[in-house]
Amino acid sequence: MKEIIAILRMNMMNKTKRALADAGIPSMSAREALGRGKGLVDFKVLDGAEKGYEEAIAQLGQSHRLIPKRMLLTVVPDKLVEKVVKTIIKTNQTGKAGDGKIFVMPTLDAIRIRTGESGDEVLDEG
16 A cells, blocks of 8 residues: 655645545545745755855745645555556646645555554555
């Protein structure tokens, strides 16, 4: 089983939830997140700040704010990872900077508290 974490534009969250539910993946968690990608970083200014130049440090403080995002989390059996990833990409891909990121990580186990069941049985089967 794998945990899939997607960082998405805030205005794409409802569309993504619907697309995943239509794909048979209704179970997920979401939370607010703040972040930015490398596309918004001026590496010359960053390099100057790392070297201790006060002008560069001041410029970093004035720009490149963190952007409000949504973090979507779901855990699925290995056989559904590709389906989930493709659904998220299809729903969120605009071709512009800021479309988001997807992270796929191994998960050792999942346990349903109500029944004590564990493993893939407690996950969506899509």
